[in-house]
Amino acid sequence: MGRGGGDEVDVGDISPDAWRLLRVAAGFEQRTIERKLDDIMQAHVSMLENDTRSLSRDRLDQLFELYRTNLTDEQIRVLVEHF
Numbered sequence: 001m002g003r004g005g006g007d008e009v010d011v012g013d014i015s016p017d018a019w020r021l022l023r024v025a026a027g028f029e030q031r032t033i034e035r036k037l038d039d040i041m042q043a044h045v046s047m048l049e050n051d052t053r054s055l056s057r058d059r060l061d062q063l064f065e066l067y068r069t070n071l072t073d074e075q076i077r078v079l080v081e082h083f
Contacts, residue, residue, distance in 0.1 A: 009080055011060040016051040018083040019063075023049070025079065026070040037062050 014022070023030070023045070030042040030049075040059055047053035048063075055063070068076065 009064065009076060011064045012057065014060075014064070014080055015083055016049050018080050019045075020049040021079045021083055022064075022067045022071065022076070025075055026067040028067070028070075033063070033066070036066055 023033075028036070030045045033045050034041050037059075040055070040063060044053075044055055044059070045063070048055055054060070
């Protein structure tokens with residue numbers, strides 16, 4: 001996968017719906033995130049996706065990089081721009 005499109009995304013501008021769609025498109029369940037990333041719990045992902053709480057910039061970057069490993073730049077661009 002090329003990195004161009006994903007590198008251009010500002011994780012602070014991703015909507016809650018887009019975060020959910022990125023997770024699902026990347027093939028992750030919320031609970032799986034706890035096992036993949038230190039310091040991020042299922043509840044954090046749920047609150048982010050439900051727009052009840054955000055995560056720190058570092059945590060958003062970690063989450064985005066995890067999803068990005070399973071998505072193409074085109075998938076990322078479409079989900080972030082349209083949702």
